[in-house]
Amino acid sequence: MRASLVAALFTAHVRLSRIPVSAAFSGASSPDPPRSSSAADSYVSRSTANPDASAPFYSGSDDRRARLDAALSDIGLEASVITDSPEFRGSAALRMYTSFILPKSEGALASAQAPQRASVIANSIAFMVREHRSHQEEWLCNHDRSLEEVRSLEGPAHPLTIILDNVRSAHNVGNILRAAEAGRLEKVYLCGMTPAPPNKKVLKTALGAAEYVNYEQMGSTLELVRNLKERGVVVWGVETTSKSRPLWKVVMPKPVALIFGNELVGVDTEVLKLCDGIVSVPTYGLKNSLNVATCASVLIWEALRQWEVEPENGTEGN
Template sequence: MMQQSIIFGSRAVIEAIKAGTDIEKVFLLKEAQNDLSKELFELIKKEKISFQYVPSQKFNKYQDKNHQGVYAKVALVKTIAIEELCESLNLETNPTLLLLDQITDVRNFGAIARTAVCTDVKGIIILDKGSAPINADAIKTSAGALFNIPVCKVNHLKDAIYHLQGSGFQVVAATEKTDEMIYNIDLNKPTAIIMGSEERGINPSTLKICDYKAKLPMYGEIASLNVSVACGAFLYETVRQKTL
């Protein structure tokens, strides 16, 4: 069974957040109100960290811990900076990267990571806020793939795109808002593919700065594919082109 790292106590959680630790979620006992817990709550709101008020029974199994009515689950996968990722890559090998714009479903995220590893994607870039947590469910759905691929968290996807373009990558957006098919884009070069959420797609302002927009052919009455399935189709097109 996969174990999660847990931090107990308001001060410990506050310091972990300030140190940049990837926090999956903070659990709070509503009755535990003091100056320290108020400081923690303000920090949680400021950093947009997921939190939940829970009944005292949730803390029963942690009676031997000095929890002070607070505990936090720490993300299981360590992330790296996008600068570190780019510096580690050899552009002559035509690496593929994947950017995810507000994909919040944990299972979709896990499935995408699994396909990414199978198609030799060199890194996944996600938003620091508003993305699916890298938790036990995501890792399970990925069949452990999230332990085998670098994951970067960025504050703004547009800044990440500019950095990638400046580093020698072409950026291809997967979107229905184009007539261009993915099969017509040359993917046998350093390429970053962006997938958007099923509800909103890719942010319009992000689309404007991409080098190419591309879509998959669609038939029948269904308007769109599940994002993990669409992502798989895009990634395997990169494999097809590289192995011709």
């Protein structure tokens, strides 16, 4: 029995290695010769070109292949790009394609038989193809800088402080922290009930940026505003009011603190009364305001744009 078990394991190993059993027993041990360019150019996936008829759930594979190929064609991607190209050999896209045609469990088979499943899988494969190709293009800057690269950038943090006055959504807070890190801002204050790290939802949308942001939790926005003004910081509220000045018509002072309020009630009116000025982002539809995280990003990059063009702006926006 032990001998038969060893033989079975050896045969399985040989199959996985894709070495003919006869060659293995004959003592052939030399490595395969290097693949020629012509061989690479003519590469065809074995599992998809000639699926093993003895594989579990092989029945219906031709129909699943036809459905998936048609779904891929509908979104502008030919299956041969994945199955015949060495570029996608061993790729996630090819594995997903193969798994749909030859599912490995009863559950996967039942899922593959669902009417819309081929379309869902086709879109997932198309995304994987785009992702794969984007990684091959050196001119795309779609990766984060290293800490060394960030430290090598000249200049201190931009003199812009963000104050969140009782912002409710942890997702919004995370997005704003991410924007603050990307803009290299001086500080972010999280006031009142505003969620803060290590809140999981905050960290999820911050995408790793929170640990690189200088932030602080404060109980009272009013006390914070008074303190900042005593230190010479110009404080603006960002709110839609009859007293607001359109963002496009103001000049961002240095240093400046911008206050963003709760998603439902906005910035506390008592806080607005203490502000040196109030600005708003003009809207042109039914809604009179933007999502608070979107609005914060607009204000941050407008400030950076102005300071990039004219580094020595005054405080004409007061």
